Amino acid sequence: AWKKFSAKGFETKDEFEAEAVRHIETTLARSLFNCDEFAAYAGTALAFRDRLVIEWNKTQQRHTFADQKRVYYLSLEFLMGRALDNAMLNVGMKDIAKDGLADLGFRMEDVIAQERDAALGNGGLGRLAACFLDSLATLNYPAWGYALRYRYGIFRQEIVDGYQVEVPDYWLDFNPWEFPRHDVTVDVQFYGNVRKYQDQSGKQISVWENGEIVTAVAYDAPIPGNATKTTNNLRLWSSKASHGEFDFTKFNSGEYEQSVADQQRAETISAVLYPNDSLDRGKELRLKQQYFWCAASLFDIVRRFKKSKKAWKDFPNQVAIQLNDTHPTLAIPELQRILIDQEGLEWDEAWAIVQATFGYTNHTVLPEALEKWSVPLLQHLLPRHLQIIYDINLQFLQYVERNFPKDRDMLGRVSIIEESQPKMVRMAYLAVIGSHKVNGVAELHSDLIKTTIFKDFVKIYGPDKFTNVTNGITPRRWLHQANPRLSELIASKLGGFEYLNDLTTLHKLEAFVDDKEFRKEFQEIKYANKVRLSQYIKEKNGVAVNPAALFDIQVKRMHEYKRQQLNIFGVIHRYLEIKDMTPEEKKKVQPRVSIFGGKAAPGYWMAKTVIHLINQVGKVVNADKDVGDLLKVIFLEDYNVSKAEIIIPASDISEHISTAGTEASGTSNMKFVLNGGLIIGTCDGANIEITREVGEENIFLFGNLSEDVEDLRHAHYYEEFNLDPMLDRVFTAIREGVFGDAGQFSALVDGIVDHGDYYLVSDDFKSYVDTQRLIDEAYKKQDEWLTKTITSVSRMGFFSSDRCIDEYAEMIWNVEPVKPQTNG
Numbered sequence: 001a002w003k004k005f006s007a008k009g010f011e012t013k014d015e016f017e018a019e020a021v022r023h024i025e026t027t028l029a030r031s032l033f034n035c036d037e038f039a040a041y042a043g044t045a046l047a048f049r050d051r052l053v054i055e056w057n058k059t060q061q062r063h064t065f066a067d068q069k070r071v072y073y074l075s076l077e078f079l080m081g082r083a084l085d086n087a088m089l090n091v092g093m094k095d096i097a098k099d100g101l102a103d104l105g106f107r108m109e110d111v112i113a114q115e116r117d118a119a120l121g122n123g124g125l126g127r128l129a130a131c132f133l134d135s136l137a138t139l140n141y142p143a144w145g146y147a148l149r150y151r152y153g154i155f156r157q158e159i160v161d162g163y164q165v166e167v168p169d170y171w172l173d174f175n176p177w178e179f180p181r182h183d184v185t186v187d188v189q190f191y192g193n194v195r196k197y198q199d200q201s202g203k204q205i206s207v208w209e210n211g212e213i214v215t216a217v218a219y220d221a222p223i224p225g226n227a228t229k230t231t232n233n234l235r236l237w238s239s240k241a242s243h244g245e246f247d248f249t250k251f252n253s254g255e256y257e258q259s260v261a262d263q264q265r266a267e268t269i270s271a272v273l274y275p276n277d278s279l280d281r282g283k284e285l286r287l288k289q290q291y292f293w294c295a296a297s298l299f300d301i302v303r304r305f306k307k308s309k310k311a312w313k314d315f316p317n318q319v320a321i322q323l324n325d326t327h328p329t330l331a332i333p334e335l336q337r338i339l340i341d342q343e344g345l346e347w348d349e350a351w352a353i354v355q356a357t358f359g360y361t362n363h364t365v366l367p368e369a370l371e372k373w374s375v376p377l378l379q380h381l382l383p384r385h386l387q388i389i390y391d392i393n394l395q396f397l398q399y400v401e402r403n404f405p406k407d408r409d410m411l412g413r414v415s416i417i418e419e420s421q422p423k424m425v426r427m428a429y430l431a432v433i434g435s436h437k438v439n440g441v442a443e444l445h446s447d448l449i450k451t452t453i454f455k456d457f458v459k460i461y462g463p464d465k466f467t468n469v470t471n472g473i474t475p476r477r478w479l480h481q482a483n484p485r486l487s488e489l490i491a492s493k494l495g496g497f498e499y500l501n502d503l504t505t506l507h508k509l510e511a512f513v514d515d516k517e518f519r520k521e522f523q524e525i526k527y528a529n530k531v532r533l534s535q536y537i538k539e540k541n542g543v544a545v546n547p548a549a550l551f552d553i554q555v556k557r558m559h560e561y562k563r564q565q566l567n568i569f570g571v572i573h574r575y576l577e578i579k580d581m582t583p584e585e586k587k588k589v590q591p592r593v594s595i596f597g598g599k600a601a602p603g604y605w606m607a608k609t610v611i612h613l614i615n616q617v618g619k620v621v622n623a624d625k626d627v628g629d630l631l632k633v634i635f636l637e638d639y640n641v642s643k644a645e646i647i648i649p650a651s652d653i654s655e656h657i658s659t660a661g662t663e664a665s666g667t668s669n670m671k672f673v674l675n676g677g678l679i680i681g682t683c684d685g686a687n688i689e690i691t692r693e694v695g696e697e698n699i700f701l702f703g704n705l706s707e708d709v710e711d712l713r714h715a716h717y718y719e720e721f722n723l724d725p726m727l728d729r730v731f732t733a734i735r736e737g738v739f740g741d742a743g744q745f746s747a748l749v750d751g752i753v754d755h756g757d758y759y760l761v762s763d764d765f766k767s768y769v770d771t772q773r774l775i776d777e778a779y780k781k782q783d784e785w786l787t788k789t790i791t792s793v794s795r796m797g798f799f800s801s802d803r804c805i806d807e808y809a810e811m812i813w814n815v816e817p818v819k820p821q822t823n824g
């Protein structure tokens with residue numbers, strides 16, 4: 001079932017070797033005498049790539065021929081990680097390659113590790129998009145992803161003297177997975193002016209002219225499905241100077257430097273991924289990226305549609321476009337512009353098509369993350385789009401006025417234009433108005449958006465426009481690839497690997513929860529994964545940790561709302577307790593390794609301070625002879641997808657402890673439980689649905705609920721503040737300089753004590769510490785713990801991104817799979 005090909009290519013280890021060696025010697029022009037691990041990787045990747053592209057081409061032909069509705073997933077971020085292991089899984093014949101590589105003197109693991117992550121994303125939103133591509137292909141949906149081909153992905157994080165240092169991630173030196181399409185280009189216009197006139201029939205015509213042109217060049221990457229021949233496409237746009245921009249007259253007249261500078265300016269558009277994952281900074285270059293990408297993608301989609309010679313009213317029957325957050329919202333006025341200015345449709349006819357085409361997914365309610373663009377900037381960069389946005393707004397407000405004549409404030413509240421100085425365009429409102437469905441990413445989050453940021457829109461459009469699609473993860477990468485031994489153990493009980501493509505069947509595993517042999521193996525696998533992570537920690541951090549200790553892991557972007565500070569304050573509290581203990585008392589302590597990882601946005605000073613504190617605490621605690629193995633504190637540098645694949649399978653407990661109501665969903669929470677770890681978490685995001693699935697007895701929930709957050713914040717300002725004595729003690733230690741220069745951390749402490757504790761760390765601290773105590777006790781009862789973990793794994797079937805994609809397909813896109821004839 002796993003073998004995708006019966007036609008040409010390699011079938012045996014010798015054939016594989018021949019193919020890999022041919023690529024090393026010819027494609028790379030390298031001699032076998034200096035074949036290192038990197039060359040072995042390149043040869044292997046190219047050998048598998050050859051087989052991928054055949055099915056890729058066939059799939060595209062099949063989808064064109066089938067003439068069904070396609071899905072276009074517009075996301076500024078795709079956090080793909082490495083591709084080789086996934087390609088081998090989906091092509092099949094990894095074992096053959098493994099034997100072949102062994103012949104050549106290489107270990108498969110080392111070869112896989114040569115590949116650089118494709119890190120074209122920040123965090124959850126980008127990784128979700130990557131999981132969605134995997135599920136779309138696996139479920140045979142005709143779907144394309146569209147994004148930018150950043151020359152630099154998310155920065156590499158180095159920790160120097162306990163501080164984060166950002167290093168550029170130039171990842172394109174060798175990328176066998178992309179195919180430049182120099183013949184697929186789109187000219188994108190910026191700036192300029194709008195000329196209006198009336199044609200003979202008296203119709204208003206708008207012409208956007210005198211702009212600057214930048215050319216978008218397509219780079220395609222194959223996205224293979226699992227256990228199917230379907231291989232979809234991810235199209236990344238790269239910017240380059242158009243022939244007009246790279247001015248040959250300048251070039252010839254000796255203004256060589258100027259012409260090169262123009263060229264570089266064009267290339268800057270797709271140069272770098274913005275490393276902010278929650279703060280909208282309103283930079284012009286970011287807006288240029290967004291429009292460049294939207295315009296190129298829509299031109300491409302419209303070009304493909306026009307080849308079918310169908311009527312425009314059929315457009316929404318052929319095309320579904322999903323907006324991954326508001327970043328691609330300009331696609332809405334762009335499609336309207338194409339339809340009315342270029343294709344000559346009437347406004348209403350065009351607008352009906354636009355609304356029927358788009359769906360919008362919201363990923364955050366944090367006010368500072370909601371995108372707004374200033375009217376003057378839009379006027380300057382995209383004058384025609386601004387006019388169209390104003391027209392959309394006018395029509396919308398007239399509709400609201402007709403339907404809610406009594407609610408006078410409503411118009412100001414829901415207007416796309418915020419009447420500030422300068423005026424701002426609220427992108428989320430534009431996205432809601434221009435789409436037929438709006439969804440949140442977990443139940444609580446989807447409820448919250450309906451009662452907070454989009455409350456008025458629920459009144460205006462009715463509740464049915466708003467829906468929930470709880471996030472999911474691909475079990476192929478996050479179980480089978482990251483944890484092959486566990487995947488195999490499960491397959492041995494469930495009768496094969498088919499469960500990876502129907503994760504709901506995992507529930508059958510629960511029948512083995514009392515099976516002695518199974519339990520032993522399950523436990524051994526967790527231990528082996530912890531040994532592997534311990535070795536990694538030893539190698540990278542130079543700290544020896546005991547793999548038998550409780551591994552407590554929090555890995556995610558550094559952000560105040562995610563509350564890594566709550567975690568490290570809890571660690572400090574634990575440290576101070578241990579310091580007070582007699583040797584007898586120490587014997588009863590459950591040893592623990594507290595592991596952190598995550599990047600801070602380069603300009604996010606508070607998040608960087610937390611990283612520094614964690615490293616300082618680690619320095620002190622890990623060297624303290626009084627503590628020994630009872631507590632170790634580790635910060636893992638440069639958390640990314642490929643490191644997550646090592647870290648996640650090694651957890652006993654993972655932390656998902658955001659202030660209630662702030663984490664839209666979280667997706668690593670799902671990955672940790674699927675890999676046999678338990679959660680300490682707040683009642684937030686998908687934690688709530690994970691609890692429903694695995695049972696309350698199998699998760700450690702703590703803290704205040706989202707409905708109480710407002711009152712608690714209010715109380716910090718208007719009532720007397722009593723700091724929890726345990727947290728007070730932690731702050732005292734920090735102030736006394738136990739972890740280095742106290743001045744470094746004063747803002748962190750003051751934010752809680754003097755400035756309203758916006759994220760309610762003090763309100764949840766006691767509940768957090770108490771729950772960590774329960775965890776210590778629970779972990780000592782290894783047998784019960786094991787039962788909890790096995791039970792939880794078997795109840796995680798709901799969280800496959802396959803379920804999630806089927807829900808989008810049915811509720812939002814109205815698309816059907818296109819099945820390849822055979823899956824021999």
Ligand code: 26W
Pocket residue numbers: 122123124125126128276277278279280281325363364369370371441471663664665666667685
């Ligand atoms: C404008 C700057 C900016 C950039 C990125 C604002 C917001 C974002 C993203 C929406 C941040 C993000 O990654 N959100 C995460 O999306 C995941 C997938 O739905 C959720 O699981 C996380 O809870 C959410 O924080």
